[in-house]
Amino acid sequence: xxxxxxxxxxxxxxxxxxxxxxxxxxxxxxxxxxxxxxxxxxxxxxxxxxxxxxxxxxxxxxxxxxxxxxxxxxxxxxxxxxxxxxxxxxxxxxxxxxxxxxxxxxxxxxxxxxxxxxxxxxxxxxxxxxxxxxxxxxxxxxxxxxxxxxxxxxxxxxxxxxxxxxxxxxxxxxxxxxxxxxxxxxxxxxxxxxxxxxxxxxxxxxxxxxxxxxxxxxxxxxxxxxxxxxxxxxxxxxxxxxxxxxxxxxxxxxxxxxxxxxxxxxxxxxxxxxxxxxxxxxxxxxxxxxxxxxxxxxxxxxxxxxxxxxxxxxxxxxxxxxxxxxxxxxxxxxxxxxxxxxxxxxx
Numbered sequence: 001x002x003x004x005x006x007x008x009x010x011x012x013x014x015x016x017x018x019x020x021x022x023x024x025x026x027x028x029x030x031x032x033x034x035x036x037x038x039x040x041x042x043x044x045x046x047x048x049x050x051x052x053x054x055x056x057x058x059x060x061x062x063x064x065x066x067x068x069x070x071x072x073x074x075x076x077x078x079x080x081x082x083x084x085x086x087x088x089x090x091x092x093x094x095x096x097x098x099x100x101x102x103x104x105x106x107x108x109x110x111x112x113x114x115x116x117x118x119x120x121x122x123x124x125x126x127x128x129x130x131x132x133x134x135x136x137x138x139x140x141x142x143x144x145x146x147x148x149x150x151x152x153x154x155x156x157x158x159x160x161x162x163x164x165x166x167x168x169x170x171x172x173x174x175x176x177x178x179x180x181x182x183x184x185x186x187x188x189x190x191x192x193x194x195x196x197x198x199x200x201x202x203x204x205x206x207x208x209x210x211x212x213x214x215x216x217x218x219x220x221x222x223x224x225x226x227x228x229x230x231x232x233x234x235x236x237x238x239x240x241x242x243x244x245x246x247x248x249x250x251x252x253x254x255x256x257x258x259x260x261x262x263x264x265x266x267x268x269x270x271x272x273x274x275x276x277x278x279x280x281x282x283x284x285x286x287x288x289x290x291x292x293x294x295x296x297x298x299x300x301x302x303x304x305x306x307x308x309x310x311x312x313x314x315x316x317x318x319x320x321x322x323x324x325x326x327x328x329x330x331x332x333x334x335x336x337x338x339x340x341x342x343x344x345x346x347x
Contacts, residue, residue, distance in 0.1 A: 012112065012142070026121055030128040030135040034101070044136030046102050048161065055164035059098035062157040063088050067192040068222070073151055074207040075219045078116050081154060082123020084189050087228035088253070089158035090131045091308065094230040095249035095264070097168040097237060098160035100131050105138035109152035112142050116152070124156075131230050133158065166237070170248035170264035170311070173337055177247060178317035179261075179271060181334035182324065184307030186283050188226040190254040191302040195222065198291040213282040221283055229308045232329055239323055240316060248311040252303040259300065261309055261344035270340025271311075272347055273299075278332040280305045299346045311337060 004012075024039045036045035050056055065081050065088075072081045082105070090100050105124050107117070117140070128135040147153070187195060199205045199218055207219030214221050233249065240246050248264035261271045284304050288295070298304065312320055317333055324331045 018114075023121065026125050027135050030125050030133065032101070032132070032134040035134045035136055039137070041137075044102065044104065046134065046136060046159075048101065053161070053163050056161050057098075057164045057167060059093045059096050059160045059162055060158065061089050061092040062155060063092065063189075064153065064155045065189050067196065068187075068189050069152070069154065070192070070196060071207060071219055071222045075223060077219075077223060078119035079123050080223050080225050082120045082125075083127040084123075084226040085154055085156045086124055086127035086131065086133065086158070087226045087230075088189050089156055090127075090133065090228045090230040091226075091251045092253075093158060093160040094233045095168065095251050095308075096162060097166050097233075097242065098162040099234055100133035100158055100160040100230060102134040102136045102159055103128055104136065104157045106141070106155045107138070107152055108141045108143060108147070108154075110142070110144050110147040110149065112140065113150075120152075120154070127228065131228055166242045168243050168246070168249055168264075170266060172243060172247045173264070173266055173269055173311050175269060175337055175339045176314055177311050177337040178314045178333055179273065179335040179337065180310040180312070180317060180321060180324070181273075181278055181306035181332050182229055182232075182308040182310065183278070183330035183332075184252070184281075184303045184305055185227045186221060186224040186281060188253070188303060188307055192222070194291070194293070194301055195287060198287055198293075202292070203290055211286070213286055227307055229329075232324065232327055233308075235327065236310075236320065236323060240312065240320060245316050246310060246312050246320070250309045250311075252306055252308060254301075256298075256300040256302060256304065257306075257309075257344045257346055259344075262342050264311065265337075265342050265344070267342045268339060269342065270338050271309075271335060271344040272338055273335040273344060274347060277334045278305055279330075296346070306334065309334070 027039050034047050065084050072078050208217050210217050250261045250264050252260050257273050
């Protein structure tokens with residue numbers, strides 16, 4: 001059979017269509033009753049159930065996976081980074097009190113590899129099912145010559161909804177409030193450029209290197225899935241009456257404590273994060289011991305074992321901690337709110 005000109009130029013439309021033929025069944029596993037139409041249209045259709053709300057507010061966010069993808073390429077393992085992307089986006093809107101409704105993905109690559117594509121889509125679908133979020137569409141772009149061989153990029157967009165009066169804005173935070181930290185699974189999706197430099201350039205390791213401090217290879221450790229706190233947060237907001245008791249949440253992503261916690265603080269409050277109040281995973285201990293990076297910068301680049309912070313009245317902290325732990329999430333009281341100027345300080 002004569003090869004088509006576009007395929008000879010590097011873009012195989014027929015291959016793309018064959019690879020995507022399994023998508024309707026996969027996306028159906030994430031379907032919510034609000035989803036209309038079929039996969040393959042020019043846009044995804046979602047009929048928001050406005051009867052559930054008095055004043056529904058749509059909350060949206062988009063993100064990528066960053067240089068964590070370099071680890072996926074090196075390990076030739078692509079089943080986790082799709083989950084990372086969905087969970088990161090879910091967490092970003094969860095801090096506002098929003099429940100995810102639907103997600104759209106983007107995959108850009110030089111050459112479409114069916115096995116890689118299938119693993120990525122399985123990751124998206126797995127995380128969407130776990131978060132009760134419909135995967136209603138996306139885009140896969142074949143761009144020969146644009147990416148290094150074997151590489152690709154990912155991004156995603158999420159849309160959620162929250163009742164207007166229930167938006168978490170941090171305005172009720174006061175000096176004396178407690179700060180709970182929810183454990184991370186590892187680096188999540190941030191700090192990988194520095195981590196790769198430390199492990200692979202300074203320490204001369206490779207992704208398959210096994211260290212006694214870790215259970216498995218360094219590559220396996222670095223590919224641990226970014227946790228979703230969305231379902232837990234929704235349950236906690238119902239239990240503790242929304243923003244009247246849970247006053248603010250911060251997703252600890254790029255910028256660590258220093259840049260993320262202040263996003264929910266009133267200008268007259270500081271957050272004091274106390275080192276040693278949580279169990280720091282071995283991966284961060286390694287980075288601290290071998291990286292030759294100032295401690296203050298470590299807490300600004302990495303999450304250091306805390307993926308989400310929750311601020312609430314001190315008298316509610318113990319009950320909230322019991323509630324969180326009963327649902328299988330490790331957590332600690334890691335600090336408190338003081339009078340200040342809107343900063344987060346790690347002491």
